[in-house]
Amino acid sequence: MKEEQSLEHTLSKLDSRLSKIAAEMERTQIAEYVDLLNRPISLIWRNVLAGLARGVGIAIGFTFFAATILYVLQILGALNLPIIGDYIADIVRIVQIQLEGKNY
Numbered sequence: 001m002k003e004e005q006s007l008e009h010t011l012s013k014l015d016s017r018l019s020k021i022a023a024e025m026e027r028t029q030i031a032e033y034v035d036l037l038n039r040p041i042s043l044i045w046r047n048v049l050a051g052l053a054r055g056v057g058i059a060i061g062f063t064f065f066a067a068t069i070l071y072v073l074q075i076l077g078a079l080n081l082p083i084i085g086d087y088i089a090d091i092v093r094i095v096q097i098q099l100e101g102k103n104y
Contacts, residue, residue, distance in 0.1 A: 025031070036043050076084055 036046075
């Protein structure tokens with residue numbers, strides 16, 4: 001009788017552990033991951049789409065950032081600030097000297 005109770009107790013522990021493992025595997029979606037690894041074409045296709053989306057996102061973000069910078073520079077140029085004007089004049093002068101081949 002005692003052996004049966006011990007065996008039932010062990011089986012119930014084993015059942016609860018297996019249930020926990022099954023629930024954890026379902027939560028982490030192991031089956032879908034293994035299925036994806038067994039179909040490399042699907043994995044490649046998903047990675048191509050992810051890379052394409054990432055590239056488009058970077059392009060849109062950079063366009064927005066550059067447009068904002070140009071807008072701010074345009075506003076600063078309209079203010080005709082002497083510090084910025086002198087800085088731009090120095091850059092233009094350096095570029096012209098380099099184009100002529102002279103050392104400055």
